[in-house]
Amino acid sequence: MNRFLSFLLVLIFSAPIVFSQSRKERKALFESMQNFEITTVKVGTEGTKFVKVWGYGKKVDDAIVQAKKNAVYACIFRGLPASSTANATPAICRDANAYKANQDYFDNFFQTAGPYIDFVNMTTDGVPSGQDRLKVKKGYKVAIYVQVMFDNLRKKLEADGIVKGLSSGF
Amino acid sequence: MRKHLLLAVVLFLLCSLNNIIAQEKVSEVVSDEYNRSSISVVYVSRGDVYDSQLKEYIKKNFMNSDKVTKFDINFIKTNEINVNVPRNTQLTLNQISSNTEVQSIGKEILSYWFNRKDNGEMDATIVEKRGRYNVTDQDYFNAQVAKVGLSALKDGGYKLVGNSYVLFLDYSNVEKKVDDKGKVSWTSQANVYVYKLNYTDEVYNSVMNSWIYAEDTDAVKQQKNDIWNNMNVGLNFVASGDYSTSKSESDGGLETSAIESYQSAIHVLENKIDTWSVASAITHVKPLRAKIGKKEGVKNTTRYRAYIYTEDENGKLKSVPKGYVRATKVADNRVNASGKTPESEFYQISGFGISEGAILKQKNDWALGGGLSYRMGSFDGYYLNLDKLVSIKTNGISQYALVNIGFNIISESKLKDNNLYTSTSSGVNFINASIGYGIGIRPFIRYFEFMPFVLVGIDGINVNGEEDDSDDSSFSEKTAYTGSLGLKFNMNIAYPLQLFGSVDYSALLFQGDIYKLRNETLDDLGRKNGVGFNIGLKYIF
Numbered sequence: 001m002n003r004f005l006s007f008l009l010v011l012i013f014s015a016p017i018v019f020s021q022s023r024k025e026r027k028a029l030f031e032s033m034q035n036f037e038i039t040t041v042k043v044g045t046e047g048t049k050f051v052k053v054w055g056y057g058k059k060v061d062d063a064i065v066q067a068k069k070n071a072v073y074a075c076i077f078r079g080l081p082a083s084s085t086a087n088a089t090p091a092i093c094r095d096a097n098a099y100k101a102n103q104d105y106f107d108n109f110f111q112t113a114g115p116y117i118d119f120v121n122m123t124t125d126g127v128p129s130g131q132d133r134l135k136v137k138k139g140y141k142v143a144i145y146v147q148v149m150f151d152n153l154r155k156k157l158e159a160d161g162i163v164k165g166l167s168s169g170f
Numbered sequence: 171m172r173k174h175l176l177l178a179v180v181l182f183l184l185c186s187l188n189n190i191i192a193q194e195k196v197s198e199v200v201s202d203e204y205n206r207s208s209i210s211v212v213y214v215s216r217g218d219v220y221d222s223q224l225k226e227y228i229k230k231n232f233m234n235s236d237k238v239t240k241f242d243i244n245f246i247k248t249n250e251i252n253v254n255v256p257r258n259t260q261l262t263l264n265q266i267s268s269n270t271e272v273q274s275i276g277k278e279i280l281s282y283w284f285n286r287k288d289n290g291e292m293d294a295t296i297v298e299k300r301g302r303y304n305v306t307d308q309d310y311f312n313a314q315v316a317k318v319g320l321s322a323l324k325d326g327g328y329k330l331v332g333n334s335y336v337l338f339l340d341y342s343n344v345e346k347k348v349d350d351k352g353k354v355s356w357t358s359q360a361n362v363y364v365y366k367l368n369y370t371d372e373v374y375n376s377v378m379n380s381w382i383y384a385e386d387t388d389a390v391k392q393q394k395n396d397i398w399n400n401m402n403v404g405l406n407f408v409a410s411g412d413y414s415t416s417k418s419e420s421d422g423g424l425e426t427s428a429i430e431s432y433q434s435a436i437h438v439l440e441n442k443i444d445t446w447s448v449a450s451a452i453t454h455v456k457p458l459r460a461k462i463g464k465k466e467g468v469k470n471t472t473r474y475r476a477y478i479y480t481e482d483e484n485g486k487l488k489s490v491p492k493g494y495v496r497a498t499k500v501a502d503n504r505v506n507a508s509g510k511t512p513e514s515e516f517y518q519i520s521g522f523g524i525s526e527g528a529i530l531k532q533k534n535d536w537a538l539g540g541g542l543s544y545r546m547g548s549f550d551g552y553y554l555n556l557d558k559l560v561s562i563k564t565n566g567i568s569q570y571a572l573v574n575i576g577f578n579i580i581s582e583s584k585l586k587d588n589n590l591y592t593s594t595s596s597g598v599n600f601i602n603a604s605i606g607y608g609i610g611i612r613p614f615i616r617y618f619e620f621m622p623f624v625l626v627g628i629d630g631i632n633v634n635g636e637e638d639d640s641d642d643s644s645f646s647e648k649t650a651y652t653g654s655l656g657l658k659f660n661m662n663i664a665y666p667l668q669l670f671g672s673v674d675y676s677a678l679l680f681q682g683d684i685y686k687l688r689n690e691t692l693d694d695l696g697r698k699n700g701v702g703f704n705i706g707l708k709y710i711f
Contacts, residue, residue: 042316050315060527123315125308125509129451129527130202134481135490141481145308147315 036070037143040083047151049080049089050123054143056136060127063142065112071146072116075153092154093163102162119153120146200477200489202529204449204466206304207333208242210249210279214261214340217254220424224341225250227428232339239504240448240467242300244334246278257344263407266338266363276403279334279367280377290382290395294327301327305507307461331374333445334367336405341428343414356424359414360431364439365405376401411438441534448532452476452524457564459513460530463501468514470561471537472497474530476521492528493521494665496537498564515564518616520665536711539660541670543706548698549629549652549676551578551600555706557608568610572623576602580695588695597634598692603627608658617662625654629678629697631688647682650689650697658704666710673703 037054044050053074055067074080075092077099082088093099099106109115123145127133132143157163211232215221233243251271253261266272284292301324305313313320340361347355380398382391413434417427440446450462462468473496477489496519501512518524537559545553556573580598604627610619629650656674663669677699681689689696 041312042318044315045317048315050312121315123311125306125311126451126453127526129453130449130529131199131479131487133527134479134487136481137483145312 036067036074038070038074038078038080040080040086040089041145042083043086044147044150047149049075049148049150050086050145051080051148052143052145054141056139056141058139060133060140060142063140064122064128064144067142067144068120068122068146069110069116071148072120072153073110075119075148075150076157089150092150092157098162105160105162115156119149119156121149122146198489199479199487200449200529200531201444202449202451202477202479204447205330205333205445206240206242206300207335207445208244208283208300208330209238209335209337210244210246210275211337211339212246212248212275213250214266214338215250215252216257216340217252218257220257220341220344223424224344224428227425228339231429232337232432239464242303242330244279244282246275246282248272248275248278251338253340257342260342261340261361261363263363263410267405267407272405275336276367276405277398277401279336280331280373280403283331283334284377284381286398290380290391290398291384292381297327297331298324299327300330301325302506303465304330307507307509307511310507310509328374332367332369334369335408335443336365336367338363338365339432341431344424346424347416354419354423355416356419356427357414357416358424358427358431359412360428360435361410361412362432362435362439363410364408364443366408368404368406373401373403409439409442411435411442413438437534437536440532448474448530450530452526452528452530453513455524455526457498458495458516458518458524460516461503461511461513462530463503463512463514465503468497468500470497470500471559473519473533473535473537474516475533476518476524476528476530478525478528489529491521492524494519494533495524495530496559496562498562517562517564517566520616520662535666538711539668539670539708540711541668541706541708543670543704545576545702545704547702548700549576549600549602549702551576551602553577553602553704553706555670555704555708557708559610562610566610566612566616566619568619570608570610570621570623572604572606572608572625574602574604574606574625574627576600580692584695588693598688598695599632599634600629600697601632602629602652604652604654606654610660619660621658621660623654623656623658623672623674625652625656625674625676626679627652627654629685631685631692631697633688644682647684650681650685651679653677653679654702660708663707668708668710669705670708671703671705673701675699675701 039052041050041052051071051074053067053071055063055065055070057063057066075089077091077093079091080089095101128142128144134141154163158165211228213225213228231237233245248271251266251269253265253269255261255265280286283296285295286292304326305323309323309326310320313323316322340363341358342361343357343359345357347357376397380394380401382394386394413431415427415431415434417423417430448462448466448468450460453459453461473494475494476492478492480488480490482488495516497514498517499515501514503512516530539557541555543553543555545551553574553576558571560569560571562568578600582597585597604625606623606625608621608623610621612619629652630648654674654676656672658670658672660668660670678697
């Protein structure tokens with residue numbers, strides 16, 4: 001009986017530790033700027049990229065904001081994958097440490113309603129729906145269709161001295 | 171006591187039925203995609219006198235693109251196959267599949283899609299027109315920001331070729347009945363066997379390689395014609411559905427029966443064939459709205475089930491049902507989408523709060539409630555209660571057609587206890603049948619519906635073993651006309667199972683002489699004007 005009680009107590013006291021770890025993991029999952037999926041839908045109009053991008057958030061609106069940030073982030077740091085109708089696009093910043101090297105600039109750039117918003121247009125009809133709107137533990141995962149003003153984004157980063165101009169190498 | 175036990179058993183069986191259905195959990199992820207399908211209706215000729223009439227009805231009603239809005243129609247040369255089996259015998263699938271006339275249908279469908287002429291030249295007019303018509307607002311917005319632009323929207327038509335179906339329509343058990351008064355009625359059973367075009371990549375490539383252009387040389391034309399001629403395009407069986415209806419000559423007779431039985435069979439098949447089941451997202455709430463309408467065959471009272479999607483920690487996708495809705499205000503969206511598609515309105519009839527972004531998936535039902543109840547007070551007894559939803563508004567106000575059939579028995583012993591026993595009588599039974607109209611109102615919550623109603627009907631008293639029952643007394647002498655005015659409620663227990671009850675005032679409006687005599691003899695055990703209460707369980711079919 002005593003052994004059973006001890007086991008029960010251990011179980012009760014260890015539960016918060018186990019769950020807090022999973023909470024931390026989930027928090028990290030939500031907040032990670034690198035943990036998202038993005039696909040190129042079609043070749044965009046001149047100077048733009050047309051992508052479908054996923055975002056996480058506690059509410060649908062938060063997830064949409066995150067997805068927009070993700071789209072711009074991908075264009076700057078990750079590049080865009082190829083699809084059946086479009087070639088892959090390399091990242092604007094080729095330097096893997098570019099974010100860390102310009103931490104203050106990018107923290108400001110990606111703050112909600114920050115400068116990034118000028119380079120992204122959501123083209124989803126209404127709100128994300130169906131399989132593009134997933135209820136996940138403690139939040140939502142949504143996919144939105146987005147047009148990124150790729151050329152304008154590059155020019156902005158060049159003007160701000162974050163990346164070198166395409167002509168600078170010649 | 172035995173009566174109550176019987177009712178309890180019936181109610182238990184109804185509950186069990188509901189549980190069995192509820193246990194049919196959504197194991198597969200419900201698709202949120204919907205694309206238009208196209209059909210060709212091929213009449214199965216049985217080689218009898220009804221063939222010419224039935225073929226005419228099909229041509230007029232089911233191969234008429236003005237009347238069929240949900241499906242595009244592929245007009246093909248083979249519009250009839252011969253299966254010489256007596257009409258009272260059910261066909262087997264093999265009798266259709268092995269029919270030599272069926273073999274050419276696949277290629278005929280492709281010929282129609284690609285407008286193939288006798289010289290082998292083709293064009294994409296139909297493909298592109300249908301592709302553009304199938305476009306949603308989301309496709310339109312996507313095209314606006316893509317380099318290929320809006321002109322590429324019509325290309326979606328190429329994938330719609332794969333959604334081509336052939337409906338082999340057979341009528342069995344066609345019967346003409348003439349009653350004692352000379353009234354003629356017709357019964358027909360529509361059996362629809364659905365096959366899908368086997369449109370593989372290989373077939374697609376063959377079609378593209380056999381595409382003859384006017385400027386092709388004769389040698390190239392010959393080569394392309396050979397590819398076309400050697401191409402095999404099969405049909406795969408998908409599902410079958412049947413339905414039988416009877417109509418009097420005054421209601422349209424065989425034609426109406428044939429049309430209604432076909433439409434009802436399609437109604438059944440829409441639940442069996444997933445690509446035929448319309449899916450669309452909720453765009454707004456209060457009221458619920460979605461961008462579907464007449465183009466998708468939406469009608470007032472059509473039922474849809476709402477789903478949301480969840481993803482677990484392992485990335486496994488799941489569709490979770492959130493309730494049922496019915497279409498109320500149907501939008502006429504029979505135009506090419508350009509970002510402003512009109513929306514139909516819906517009313518939620520069960521389940522939990524539905525938010526924007528949830529998917530509506532078509533789940534046809536007959537909107538017919540069938541219930542069993544016990545009635546206390548005046549006109550007491552056991553009742554079969556049927557209600558058919560006729561229409562529903564966005565605010566939930568509904569119209570119902572009502573039918574009640576009641577039955578009660580007074581046993582010999584009970585008669586004896588009341589000093590009513592006669593040597594010729596072994597008990598008395600009451601039969602009541604009434605029809606009526608009700609208006610459903612949901613004033614507070616969607617789970618609970620009030621329904622003021624009015625009923626008129628007839629009531630009969632039969633004395634078991636009494637010779638009068640088989641004599642020549644007229645029907646009106648042995649019956650009474652009744653009327654009821656009351657208030658009913660329906661409450662969802664686990665939709666489509668409902669608890670229902672009513673309170674009403676029922677009265678004998680007119681009593682036939684024999685009825686009156688029997689009723690007076692029965693004294694307190696007879697029918698009396700007054701208030702009655704009903705309680706029972708109902709299942710929505």
